[in-house]
Structure formats: C-alpha cells, structure tokens
Amino acid sequence: MTGDDFDFLCRLLKDRSGLTLTRDKAYLLESRLLPVARKRNMKSLDDLIVALRGRPEGELVRDVVEAMTTNESFFFRDIKPFDQFKNFILPQLMKSRAQRKSIRIWSAACSSGQEPYSLAMLLSEEKAKLPSWTIEIVATDLSTEILEKAQAGTYSQFEVQRGLPIQLLVKYFKQQGERWQIDSGIRGMVKYRCLNLLDDFTAMGSFDVVFCRNVLIYFDQPTKTAVLERMSRMLPPDGFLYLGGAETVIGISDKFQSLPEQRGIYSPVISPSAMAQKLAAGAG
Amino acid sequence: MKSCLIVDDSRVVRKVARRILEDLHFTIEEAADGKLALDACLKHMPDVVLLDWNMPVMNGIDFLRQLRRAPGGDSPVVVFCTTENDIQHIQEAIGAGANEYIMKPFDSDILQAKFAQVGLL
Numbered sequence: 001m002t003g004d005d006f007d008f009l010c011r012l013l014k015d016r017s018g019l020t021l022t023r024d025k026a027y028l029l030e031s032r033l034l035p036v037a038r039k040r041n042m043k044s045l046d047d048l049i050v051a052l053r054g055r056p057e058g059e060l061v062r063d064v065v066e067a068m069t070t071n072e073s074f075f076f077r078d079i080k081p082f083d084q085f086k087n088f089i090l091p092q093l094m095k096s097r098a099q100r101k102s103i104r105i106w107s108a109a110c111s112s113g114q115e116p117y118s119l120a121m122l123l124s125e126e127k128a129k130l131p132s133w134t135i136e137i138v139a140t141d142l143s144t145e146i147l148e149k150a151q152a153g154t155y156s157q158f159e160v161q162r163g164l165p166i167q168l169l170v171k172y173f174k175q176q177g178e179r180w181q182i183d184s185g186i187r188g189m190v191k192y193r194c195l196n197l198l199d200d201f202t203a204m205g206s207f208d209v210v211f212c213r214n215v216l217i218y219f220d221q222p223t224k225t226a227v228l229e230r231m232s233r234m235l236p237p238d239g240f241l242y243l244g245g246a247e248t249v250i251g252i253s254d255k256f257q258s259l260p261e262q263r264g265i266y267s268p269v270i271s272p273s274a275m276a277q278k279l280a281a282g283a284g
Numbered sequence: 285m286k287s288c289l290i291v292d293d294s295r296v297v298r299k300v301a302r303r304i305l306e307d308l309h310f311t312i313e314e315a316a317d318g319k320l321a322l323d324a325c326l327k328h329m330p331d332v333v334l335l336d337w338n339m340p341v342m343n344g345i346d347f348l349r350q351l352r353r354a355p356g357g358d359s360p361v362v363v364f365c366t367t368e369n370d371i372q373h374i375q376e377a378i379g380a381g382a383n384e385y386i387m388k389p390f391d392s393d394i395l396q397a398k399f400a401q402v403g404l405l
Contacts, residue, residue: 079400157369157387161394165401166374166385175371 018198020220032067066143073111074162102134106207109215110139113150120189140195153182214244228253241266291321292336304392318342337366352381
C-alpha cells in the first residue's frame with residue numbers, strides 16, 4: 001500500500017467514524033479489510049482501495065468502517081468497574097433516586113453486547129434490593145452488523161468463557177449446540193440503537209451512568225473533547241461517567257473530574273454559571 | 285507464591301497449563317489422575333486445583349467429592365478444565381463444589397480470566 005493510499009483510508013475512517021489510525025496500526029488495515037475485499041470477490045486490498053476511490057456504494061464504505069472499528073469485547077471486562085458499579089454507584093443512586101425509583105444507563109460503543117448484558121445480569125442479581133425500580137439500559141454502536149449480533153445475544157464457547165463467572169453462565173444462558181444464548185429476560189433489559197458518536201446524540205436524553213470505556217482511545221484530541229462535552233450535557237451533576245483504564249480526561253476536557261478513590265469513574269464538573277443558577281433557584 | 289495442582293491425564297495439556305500458570309507466578313505440581321491428585325492434596329493442600337474430568341483410575345468429579353470431604357479439603361479453589369461442555373456436567377461440577385469451569389479448548393486468556401474471577405490473580 002502506498003503512503004497515499006494509507007492517507008486516503010485514514011481520512012475516510014476519520015470522516016465516517018472519528019477513528020484515528022496511526023502508522024503503527026497500518027497492519028490492521030490488511031488483516032481487517034482483506035475479508036471485506038474477499039467478500040466482494042476482490043483479490044487484494046489495492047482493488048478495494050480503487051473501489052473506494054471511485055464512487056463507492058454506501059454499503060462498501062459502511063463495511064470498511066465497521067471492519068475497522070469493531071473491537072472484541074468480553075463479559076465483565078476488567079471486573080473492577082462492575083464491582084464499583086455494584087458497591088459504589090448503585091448504593092448512591094438508590095439513595096439519590098429513591099423518589100423516582102428509576103435509573104438510566106448508557107453503554108456507548110457496546111460492540112457485541114457483553115458490557116450492557118454484564119450490567120443487566122449484575123442488576124438482575126441485585127433486583128431484590130430494587131423492588132419496583134425501573135432500570136433502562138440503552139446500548140449503542142456504530143456498526144449495524146455488530147448490533148444484530150448483540151441483539152441476538154448468542155456467543156461462542158470462547159466468548160462466554162472470557163470474564164463470565166460460571167454460575168452466571170448456568171443461570172442466564174441456554175446452550176444451543178456449540179453456542180450459548182443469553183436468556184430473553186436479560187436481553188429484554190437492553191435497548192439497542194445504532195449511533196455514531198460523532199453525531200449529536202444529546203436527543204437520547206439524560207443518563208445517570210454512561211459507560212464509554214475504551215472508545216475515546218480511537219479518537220484524536222478534538223474529537224475526544226467534543227464527545228466528552230456532549231456527554232457532559234447528558235449527565236446530571238450527580239451522574240457518573242466511566243472511561244477505560246488507559247483513558248483520562250486530563251488535558252482533554254474540563255467538563256469532568258475524576259472521583260477520588262474510584263479509578264476510571266468521573267463526575268460532571270458543575271460550571272460556575274450553572275452553580276449560580278442553582279443557587280439563585282435555591283434562594284428564590 | 286500460590287500453588288496450583290494440575291490434574292490431567294494428558295501430558296501435553298499439563299505442559300501447556302504449566303507454562304501459562306508459571307507465567308502467572310504459580311508454583312506447579314502435576315498429577316495424572318484423580319487418585320494421585322488426592323494423595324498429593326492430602327500431603328499438602330494447594331491453593332488451586334486445575335482439574336480434568338475424564339481420567340483413568342479416578343475421574344475428576346470423584347476426586348472433587350473426596351477432596352471436599354477431606355480435612356482442609358474445602359480450602360483449595362477448584363477449576364474444572366474439561367472437554368465436557370454441556371450444562372448437565374457444569375451443574376454437576378458446581379454441585380460437587382467446583383468454583384469455576386473451563387470448557388476445552390482453552391488458552392491463556394481464558395485461564396487468566398477464570399483465575400482472576402475466583403480471586404487468584
């Protein structure tokens with residue numbers, strides 16, 4: 001692949017998905033896009049690039065973007081964020097939302113559904129503590145193909161062994177030949193939507209907790225800043241944002257601050273003007 | 285350093301598991317069947333047992349039942365690691381006191397994830 005081709009693909013991916021591809025990730029183009037080319041009976045990546053440079057059908061562009069942005073995922077990824085959810089966030093929300101008895105959670109860039117389903121299982125395990133509460137889990141991804149997989153809730157033997165405790169596999173999954181399907185009760189707790197984080201997503205409304213883990217790492221700095229700014233408008237002052245273990249808001253956004261003792265969790269920063277409004281409302 | 289007893293009648297599987305677990309800083313003992321494993325446990329209880337199901341002399345589930353009845357036998361974490369991948373076998377294993385269950389084939393990701401789940405890492 002020529003440097004020109006590489007730059008062309010980078011621009012395309014950046015425009016369509018926000019994905020920033022650096023030179024050291026060039027090998028990914030080969031491994032991920034060759035299957036896309038083969039599916040269309042093209043012999044090589046060069047043929048694919050020629051097609052993309054012409055007037056490509058939307059479906060081809062979509063397939064290329066999806067192939068480059070789809071990332072593997074596993075149940076209860078990193079464990080700790082889910083322990084924090086159960087032991088720190090949930091008790092806080094149960095207090096602060098005791099009146100309205102509802103919690104809205106957004107799993108952004110949910111991939112094949114392991115994150116929202118992990119949350120749904122966790123909440124299902126805790127449901128005795130949440131009688132008559134309404135829990136809404138909204139899960140979004142850029143890729144329609146991966147959302148179909150997420151919705152089906154069917155996983156390979158390999159996938160269900162990565163992060164999923166065996167007791168939960170037995171309790172919440174049904175074996176179908178070589179594959180395992182998560183039960184309809186858990187599936188019903190998650191609403192899937194196709195969403196590009198580059199678009200304006202504030203119409204989805206307000207969320208108490210946003211999971212945006214290992215997503216920002218694919219964006220360049222201005223895109224990270226813009227996404228965090230929009231997310232900050234969707235979280236109430238006592239809401240929570242999760243980022244991935246290798247991600248931070250430092251130097252990227254002043255809309256969020258890290259929570260002491262809770263690594264990876266951030267809370268919205270209340271701006272002086274919003275604070276003044278609040279105080280004025282309180283005084284009135 | 286935590287100790288792991290690897291119980292499998294396949295020398296190849298024991299070797300693969302040993303290599304992965306040594307990288308995770310476990311000291312390893314090996315046993316080729318349930319009877320030898322039980323003897324090893326009665327001498328010295330390991331922190332964790334990685335356990336095959338189908339083996340000559342004494343199989344994994346019989347070993348587990350006897351282990352859990354032995355003095356101090358409730359302390360080791362037991363992780364099954366077997367080609368038996370149906371829900372009945374899994375439930376039987378949990379019922380007999382297994383803490384985790386790996387369906388073969390496995391790799392280092394799975395082994396590491398499962399060991400992390402039961403708090404060994």
